[in-house]
Amino acid sequence: MDREPTETPDVVLTAQVKARALDLGFAKVGIARAEPLAPEGDWLRSYVEEGRHASMQWLADTAEVRADPTHARMVPRARSVIVVALPYARTEPPSGPSPARIARYAQGRDYHNVVRRRLRKLEKWLRGLGHDSRWSVDARPVLERAWAVRAGIGFVGKNCCLIVPGIGSHVFLGTVITTAELVVDEPMPSRCGRCTLCLDACPTRAFVGPNELDARRCISYLTIEHDGPIASELREGMGEWLFGCDVCQDVCPFNGALAAGRMPRxxxxxxxxxxxxxxxxxxxxxxxxxxxxxxxxxxxxxxxLSRSGRVRIARNAAIVLGNRGERRHLPVLQEAARSHDDETVRDAAAWAVEELRRRGES
Ligand code: B12
Ligand code: SF4
Ligand code: SF4
Structure with a gap:
């Protein structure tokens, strides 16, 4: 739904916002008109109706708020959405004896704090100028990827990730919804073309189609968000991932800057x-x-990693060891299968013991 602007966009303030965001360390900043999201809100509704949000009930409960930055629970008089991207990936692989595979986004400090600290400064400054404003990174009900496309900072790839041309998809997103009337940017259309590398590479076949993920099958969801046992048929596909998954981004040609060591630090x-x-x-x-x-x-x-808690990580570790298939892990897995304090971990360890035996026999 298009709404007429109430005032002329403030060109000077727009330039100041962008300069400040870049000064704060963000690699990209763009602006979109604050209005109910259509059709992106409908895509979110279908996702929830089809159960693809898995056990993330908070996504379903807040779907209407997520689809509208002017919702009573957000910023009712909002005029603009400022969107920022912060690159995070580094090229160094984790070192150590036989380290766990941890998704790149989780290799360093908790990004919520890093991004929030910077967004708060932007929010506070805008408030000081009399503009009601609200920052968000991840945890608040905002469809961040959809806003990033509208603000022209990147496009959503078939792997669902927001890709910034020249940098790639290893970026965190953040927004500030504000009553300031700013000059908006042009949305960025998809540049995937005929490529389907990510869809073909997903080890658990989590994509139901381009841009459409079923979280119930996604290793990122399973290792980080999911409580209880992981379905047996998905365990082998989890491979060595202890926390998160990067496969659909690692195969993407737009992540060449990372491979070439050219990611901004x-x-x-x-x-x-x-x-x-x-x-x-x-x-x-x-x-x-x-x-x-x-x-x-x-x-x-x-x-x-602290978000997942000890039990989920131990469950994931048992599955990783089962998939590694190294007999030297048999004693530690047998012990966990017998006496770990959590039933889910005991179950995963028992599965891993069976896997090691099966692989030993074959
Ligand atoms: C829930 C969630 C998850 C869930 C579900 C993800 C999903 N794709 O549904 C799980 C746990 C699986 C997950 C995994 C990951 N996540 Co996550 N996640 C979120 C969270 C909190 C909400 C996303 C959401 O609303 N999902 C519901 C779906 C329907 O919405 P969506 O993915 O945002 O997609 C919208 C647009 O892409 C749009 N769209 C745009 N163009 C098109 C075209 C068509 C044809 C269609 C149909 C749709 C479409 O459709 C959607 C709805 O409007 C956001 C933060 C936030 N508040 O937005 C972070 C966020 C999306 N996650 C992030 C990250 C880093 C990841 C991982 C890379 C982590 C990892 N390495 O393990 C993976 C990537 C998995 C993947 N391929 O998507 C970043 C993404 C950064 C980026 N460059 O895209 C975010 C933005 C957090 C942040 N602030 O930086 N995540
Ligand atoms: S994060 Fe991993 S499991 Fe999830 S969609 Fe991408 S490749 Fe598949
Ligand atoms: S791998 Fe190909 S299809 Fe997938 S997001 Fe990258 S360019 Fe698009």
Whole structure:
């Protein structure tokens, strides 16, 4: 639904917003008109109606708010949505004896804090000028990828990820919804063309079609968000992923900057690189299976891994060890199958023991 602007867009303020966002370390910034999202809201509704949101009930509960930045729960008089992208990926692979595969976005510090700190500054400045404004990164009910397309900072690939040409898809997104009337950018159309590399590469066949993901089959969902046992038929496809999954991004030709070591690096005021790989991740997967709450907290504090909790990570570790098929892990898996304090982990470890036996016999 198009709405007429109430005022002339403020060209000077728009330039100031963009300059400030770049100063804060964001690699891209764009602006979209704040209005109910159509057809993107309908795509979200279909996703929920078809159950593709899996157990993420919070997505279903907030679907109407997500589709409209002027919703009473957001910024009712909003005129503009400022969208930013912050690159995170580095080229270094994790080192260590037999480290777990952790998705690139989770290799460093918890991005929520890193992005939020910067967005708050932008929000506070706009509020100081009298514009009601609200930042969001990930956790608030905002369809961030849809806004990023509308604000022209990238396009959504067939793998559902927002791709910034020249940088790729390894970027975090954030928004500030504001009553300021800003000059809007042109939306960016898809550049995937006939490519289908990501759809073909997904190990668990989680795509029901281009741009359409079934979270119930996605390794990222299964390893991070899903509670309880993981369906047996999906375990082998999980391969070595302990937390998240990057397969559909790793095959994407638009991620060439990462392969070539040309990703912009973020350095904080205190000279810390928040997204540099955390040395705590260079641990053997078997440790993740056996840790207690204290060891888990020491490992994952201020990283995205803390979100999943010890039990899900231990469950994932058992499946990874089953998929590795190395007999040296049999004792630790047998012990976990017998005596781990959580039933889901005992079940995953028992499956892994069977896998090792099966592979040993074949
Ligand atoms: C729920 C969620 C998940 C779920 C579900 C993801 C999904 N695709 O449905 C799970 C746990 C699986 C997940 C996984 C990942 N996530 Co996530 N996730 C979210 C969250 C919180 C909500 C997304 C959502 O509303 N999903 C519902 C679907 C329907 O919406 P959508 O994916 O945003 O897609 C919209 C547009 O793409 C649009 N669209 C645009 N063009 C087209 C064209 C057509 C034809 C169609 C049909 C649709 C379409 O349709 C959708 C609805 O409008 C957002 C943060 C946020 N508040 O937006 C982060 C977010 C999307 N995730 C992020 C990341 C980093 C990831 C992972 C890469 C992490 C990892 N490495 O493991 C993977 C990527 C998996 C993938 N291929 O999508 C980033 C994405 C950055 C980027 N460059 O795209 C976000 C934006 C967080 C952030 N603030 O940076 N995620
Ligand atoms: S994140 Fe992994 S499992 Fe999920 S859609 Fe992409 S390739 Fe498939
Ligand atoms: S792999 Fe190909 S189809 Fe998939 S997002 Fe990248 S360019 Fe698009």
């Amino acid at each position: 973020l350095v904080d005021d205190d000279d810390v690189e928040p997204f540099a790989p955390d040395p705590r991740h260079a641990r053997a997967v078997s440790e993740a299976l056996t840790m207690d709450d204290e060891a888990f907290a020491a490992w994952t504090a201020s990283t995205p």
